[in-house]
Amino acid sequence: MASTRRIFLRNAGLAMVGIGSAPIWLQRALNAADAPAQRKKILVAIFQRGAADGLNIVVPHGESRYYEMRPTIAIPRPSANIAKEDAAIDLDGMFGLHPSLAPLKPIFDARQLAIVHAVGSPDPTRSHFDAQDYMESGTPGLKATADGWLNRALPLETGHISPVRAISMGATLPRSMRGGNNAIAVENINNFQVKDNGAAKILQSLYSGSTDQVLNGTGRETFDAVALLQSIQKTPYQPTTGANYPRGRFGDSMRQIAQLIKSNVGVEVAFADIGSWDHHVNEVGQKASQGPLANILSEFGGGLAAFYADLGDRMSDVVVVTMSEFGRTARENGNRGTDHGHANVMFVMGGDIKGGKVYGDWPGLAQEKLYEERDLNLTTDFRDVLGELVVGQLGNRSLRTVFPGYQTQKFRGVLRSS
Numbered sequence: 001m002a003s004t005r006r007i008f009l010r011n012a013g014l015a016m017v018g019i020g021s022a023p024i025w026l027q028r029a030l031n032a033a034d035a036p037a038q039r040k041k042i043l044v045a046i047f048q049r050g051a052a053d054g055l056n057i058v059v060p061h062g063e064s065r066y067y068e069m070r071p072t073i074a075i076p077r078p079s080a081n082i083a084k085e086d087a088a089i090d091l092d093g094m095f096g097l098h099p100s101l102a103p104l105k106p107i108f109d110a111r112q113l114a115i116v117h118a119v120g121s122p123d124p125t126r127s128h129f130d131a132q133d134y135m136e137s138g139t140p141g142l143k144a145t146a147d148g149w150l151n152r153a154l155p156l157e158t159g160h161i162s163p164v165r166a167i168s169m170g171a172t173l174p175r176s177m178r179g180g181n182n183a184i185a186v187e188n189i190n191n192f193q194v195k196d197n198g199a200a201k202i203l204q205s206l207y208s209g210s211t212d213q214v215l216n217g218t219g220r221e222t223f224d225a226v227a228l229l230q231s232i233q234k235t236p237y238q239p240t241t242g243a244n245y246p247r248g249r250f251g252d253s254m255r256q257i258a259q260l261i262k263s264n265v266g267v268e269v270a271f272a273d274i275g276s277w278d279h280h281v282n283e284v285g286q287k288a289s290q291g292p293l294a295n296i297l298s299e300f301g302g303g304l305a306a307f308y309a310d311l312g313d314r315m316s317d318v319v320v321v322t323m324s325e326f327g328r329t330a331r332e333n334g335n336r337g338t339d340h341g342h343a344n345v346m347f348v349m350g351g352d353i354k355g356g357k358v359y360g361d362w363p364g365l366a367q368e369k370l371y372e373e374r375d376l377n378l379t380t381d382f383r384d385v386l387g388e389l390v391v392g393q394l395g396n397r398s399l400r401t402v403f404p405g406y407q408t409q410k411f412r413g414v415l416r417s418s
Contacts, residue, residue, distance in 0.1 A: 041393050042261060042317055044270045045150055045176065047136070048300070048324035050277030051128065053338050054345035055330065055376060056284070056293060057101070058115055058358065062094035065365040069331045073284040073338075075099070085289040091115075095358045099289055100297035103305035107349060111356035112308070112315065114414040116346045118360045119380040120326055124372075126340035128278070131325035135382060136175035138403045147179030149386065149403060150269055154181045155396040162266025163225035169253035169272045177271055184225050189256050190233055232263040243310035246302040250274040254307040261314060268394070274300055277324060281335040304349060319350035319393045319415070323382060329374050330365055342375035346385055352393070352416045359412045384410045392417045 060066045061077040075098055076082050078090040088096030089105050095117065097105060107113040123140035125131050134140040138149030154166060166183035168174050173185040237259045245251035253272035260267050276296050285291030304320065311318060323346050328338035343363075349355070361379040363369045371377040383403045390396050392415040399409060 039264065039317055040266070040268055041395070042267055042270065042319070043150075043153070043389055043393050044257060044272070044318060044320045046304075046320060046322040047132075047174070047176070047271070047273040048277050048322060049128075049132065049273050049275045050324070051131075051326050051328060051340055052277040052324040052344060053279060053283065053293060053328040054117065054324075054343070055328065056338075057098050057297065058091075058117055058345045059088040059096045059098065060094060060117075060362070060365070061088045061090070061096045063365055066330075069365060071332070072336055073332045075284075075288045086287045088288075092358060094362075098294070098297050100294045101301040103301050104347075107305065107308055108356055112349060112351060112353055114348045114353050114355040114357055114359060116348065116359045116380055116385055116412060116414065118343045118363055118376055118378060119346050119385060120342065120344045120378055120382055122378060122381055124342070126326065128325060128340075133175060135323060135325055138176075138383065138386070139405060142405070145404075148174070148176035150176040150271060151179030151181050151183055152402045153386075153390045153394055153396055154269060155394055162268075163228055164260065164265050164267055166269045167257075167260065167267055168270070169256055174271055174273065177269075186229065186256075188252075189229055189259065228265055232259065232265060239306070239310045240312055243306045244302070245306040245310075246299045248299055250299055250303045251306065254303040255310070258307055258310045261311065261318065274303075279328070280333065280337040280339060283332075283337045304347070308349060313351075315349075316351035319348065319353065319389055321349075321385065321389055322347040323386075327376055330370055330376055331374065342371045343378040344376075346382065348385065348389070348414050350393075354414055354416055359414060380412060381406075381408075381410070384412060385414070388412065388415055 055066065056073065056075055059075045061075070067074045076087045078087050078096055085099050087099060089099060089102060090096045091108065104113055121131060121135050121140045123131065123134050125134070133143065136148050137145040138152070139145040151166065161182065163182065164184065166177055166181060168177050168183065168185045170185055171187045173183060177183040239245065239255060239258065245255045250272065257270045257272060260270070274296070276292070279292055282291060283293050285294065288294065307320070308315060324344050327341040327344035329341045333339055363377040363379055365376070367373060369377055383406050387399050387403060387409050388411040390399065390402050396402060399406070
């Protein structure tokens with residue numbers, strides 16, 4: 001009851017947005033917000049909602065079976081006879097990036113981008129809703145979990161805790177960030193303000209005067225978060241030269257996360273998502289550089305590359321991990337698309353990443369190796385990837401708490417400090 005009430009009150013507080021100056025009772029918090037916070041390691045989680053097609057994102061161009069199963073939508077092999085913008089970008093002779101992910105190749109070559117293939121949730125569901133819920137809760141197959149893995153991953157802190165310690169870009173708090181630790185959802189930093197009106201004053205009085213610890217604490221955290229975010233609005237944000245964020249919600253989210261990190265306001269975990277991956281029909285255009293998949297990958301890859309360029313040396317403190325609820329069928333369907341599948345691909349990017357490599361045990365696409373004779377088989381549990389980052393990046397070694405019920409951790413070694 002307390003947890004539900006806490007989330008409700010926090011969301012109610014964040015709903016008080018508009019244009020206006022900070023009330024007098026916020027000035028102390030604003031002054032405190034100007035004090036620089038100690039730099040910490042940061043984990044940024046990106047969710048690709050809709051089940052991304054890992055086989056056309058990181059292409060197994062060295063396996064002929066891939067081309068047999070996808071006669072019209074396979075991404076062509078790297079070849080001198082095919083324009084670069086229409087062929088896979090070779091990584092290691094076996095795998096290649098979709099051509100729309102060209103901005104990520106220099107990061108891979110700099111060994112700060114690692115890829116894990118044939119990875120995902122072991123639960124067999126093909127329901128978007130259930131699969132996303134299981135992945136964000138960190139408990140595949142178990143619907144009773146009340147909180148999310150990213151909230152539980154926050155290490156125990158004493159003393160002052162930043163009100164923007166855990167922040168999500170969006171209108172509502174995602175499943176993965178809900179729980180007992182403080183977390184907020186922000187749709188746009190520049191619009192995140194408390195209007196100096198009667199309602200705000202009444203709520204502030206209600207919060208500060210209440211003997212209910214949950215009510216009082218939630219109100220204080222809400223207004224502190226507003227004050228802190230207002231403090232970084234004083235100077236318009238200008239990304240580092242060469243950091244060209246794509247237009248759209250995802251690019252805006254990555255730019256604002258970069259702004260928060262560079263402002264040293266105490267962010268430890270951040271979350272953003274990007275949709276439009278459910279490509280049942282016409283996934284690929286007449287060329288690999290055309291069509292819905294190419295378009296969304298341009299936005300996705302461009303956002304990650306701009307974030308990397310924008311942070312520069314600060315990437316030594318940051319790890320970005322991407323995930324999607326499940327993959328797509330190994331075979332294309334009759335509509336030049338793919339249907340709901342099983343294993344997928346994850347990207348891990350950061351200064352402390354042992355990149356330049358595709359990790360995971362590749363099961364192959366032979367008929368007898370497919371999951372239920374139709375999908376890429378799973379050889380790495382997504383919790384192995386996330387668990388390694390929780391331990392090595394966030395310093396939280398209580399993995400049985402972060403991923404309850406998961407006993408067989410098998411880290412892939414993508415992090416130098418793990």
